[in-house]
Amino acid sequence: MKFLLNLYLPAADLPGEGFDHAEFLAAAGQAGELISAHAFADPSISAVARARDGVVTVTEGPYLQTSDQVVGQYVVDCESRARAVELATLIAGGLGGVEIRPLMDSAGMEM
Template identity: 40%
Template sequence: MKYVLMIYSSPASWNALSQQDRDRVGREHAALGEELRESGEWVGGNALADPSRSVAVRVRGDVVTATDGPFAEVKEHIAGYYVVECETLDRAVEIAAKMPDSKLCHVEVRPVMRPGGLEM
C-alpha cells in the first residue's frame, strides 16, 4: 500500500531553530531517506516551496482564475512530503514518527487512492 506522509511546518517552529538544529533536521531526513531506499519502501518525496510562491487555480463556468498566494493566514502549511510503499498503516505511522518534523510540528499519513477510489 502506498502512503503520502505530509510534513506540516510553521514559520514559528522553524524560525525558533538554530542553524545547527536546521542542519540536524536535514541530516535526519537524508538518513531516513537512505534507510527507506535500502528497505525498498521509498517511492519519492520533496520539500515544497513557501506557500507565498503557490498559485490557486479555480474554474467557475468557463472562467479560469489563477491567484498568487498566500491565500489565508495559517499557522501551519505543508512543507514537503514522502511517498512510501509499505505493508500496513502501522508501518507508515512508524516511518512518520521517525521524521524529524513529527517532533517540530506534525506529519499526516494518508493512503494513496487509485483512480477508481481504491487504496493503492
C-alpha cells in the first residue's frame, strides 16, 4: 500500500530547512519503502487557481491561511497502515505534524 506523508510546520517556523530525517531515511530506504521525497518552496510564492460559477481566478500566496503549512512530503510503499504510521513517528519531532494518507489510483482503489 502506498501512503503520502505530508509534513506540516507552523508558519512562524518557515522556512522548514535543516530537519534531520536520517533515521526515517535509513529505515524506509533500507526496507525499500521510500518511493520519493519532496521539499516545498515557501508558500508565500505559491499561486492558487480556483473556478467559481464558471470563472477561473488566480490568486498569489498560500491557499490556506493557517498556522501550519505543508513543507514537504514523502511517498512510501508499506505493507500496512501501521508501518506507515511507524515511519511517520520517526520524522514527527520538530514538525507541526505528519499526515499519513493512503494513495488511490484513478479508479479510487488504494494503491
